[in-house]
Amino acid sequence: MAAPVTARMALFPLYAFNIEVARAPWVTQEPMIAEMRLQWWRDALEEIGAGSGIRRHDVVTPLSHRLTPDGAALLDKLVEARRWDVWKEPFEDEAQFRGYLDMTSATLLRVGAGMLRANLPEAVAADAGFALGLSNWLRAVPELEASGRYPLPDGRPEAVQALAREGLERIDRARRARGSVDRAAAPLLFGVAEAQAVLKQAVRAPGAVVSGALAVAPFRERLSLAKAAITGRW
Incomplete structure (x- = not known):
C-alpha cells in the first residue's frame, strides 16, 4: 500500500502469488498434497508463459495481465525452490x-x-x-x-x-x-x-x-x- 496506485496493480497479484506459493507446503501434513499444490501453480505459470489456456483465478488472472513469459519462467524457479519447504x-x-x-x-x-x-x-x-x-x-x-x-x-x-x-x-x-x-x-x-x-x-x-x-x-x-x-x- 506504500507503493503508487499504478504500481499496486502489478505488485498486488505478484505478492498474492508469493503468499499462496509460500503457504502451500504448510496447509497440509501430507507432502504429496503439498507437491500437488505447488504443481498447480507451476501449471498456471506455464499457461501464462504460453499465453493461452489461462485459468480464471483471483490471483492467476490479474497476474497474467502483467507477467511476461520470461517472468513466468523465473517464478517457476521460485515455485521449484519452495519444494524445500515440503520436506524436512x-x-x-x-x-x-x-x-x-x-x-x-x-x-x-x-x-x-x-x-x-x-x-x-x-x-x-x-x-x-x-x-x-x-x-x-x-x-x-x-x-x-x-x-x-x-x-x-x-x-x-x-x-x-x-x-x-x-x-x-x-x-x-x-x-x-x-x-x-x-x-x-x-x-x-x-x-x-x-x-x-x-x-x-x-x-x-x-x-x-x-x-x-x-x-x-x-x-x-x-x-x-x-x-x-x-x-x-x-
Whole structure:
C-alpha cells in the first residue's frame, strides 16, 4: 500500500502469488498434497508463459495481465525452490541455502521490476534480495525448527552474526547503486529499511534468532514505509 496506485496493480497479484506459493507446503501434513499444490501453480505459470489456456483465478488472472513469459519462467524457479519447504531434509550446504534465498526473495524483485517495466540492475536485485530474504528467514527460524526443519546450514551464533553482517554489507552496496535504479522500481525495495533493522539485531544478539525475539516495532515499520513512499528512497 506504500507503493503508487499504478504500481499496486502489478505488485498486488505478484505478492498474492508469493503468499499462496509460500503457504502451500504448510496447509497440509501430507507432502504429496503439498507437491500437488505447488504443481498447480507451476501449471498456471506455464499457461501464462504460453499465453493461452489461462485459468480464471483471483490471483492467476490479474497476474497474467502483467507477467511476461520470461517472468513466468523465473517464478517457476521460485515455485521449484519452495519444494524445500515440503520436506524436512536440511540444506545440503551453504550454497543451496543461498540459492534458496535468491530464488525465493531476489526473484520477486527481478520479476516485479519486469512487471513495472522498470530498470533494476541484477546486482541490486541480488544484494537487496539476499538481505530481504535473510531477514525474513531469520525471523522464521523458531517456527521452522518447531516444525522439524533445519533452517540454517550453520546455526552457531558466530555463523548467524556473519550472515547478518553480510546482509548489512549487501544493503550498503545496493544503496550505493541507488542511482542506477529506476524510481518506478523503488517500491520493490521499501522493505530494505526493516530488513536492515532486523539484521542489526541479529548481529548484536544472535541468540534472538532462536528465541524468536527479532522484531521491529510497528510504529517504526510504518514510519520507514511512509518515509520511503514520500521520498522514494530506500
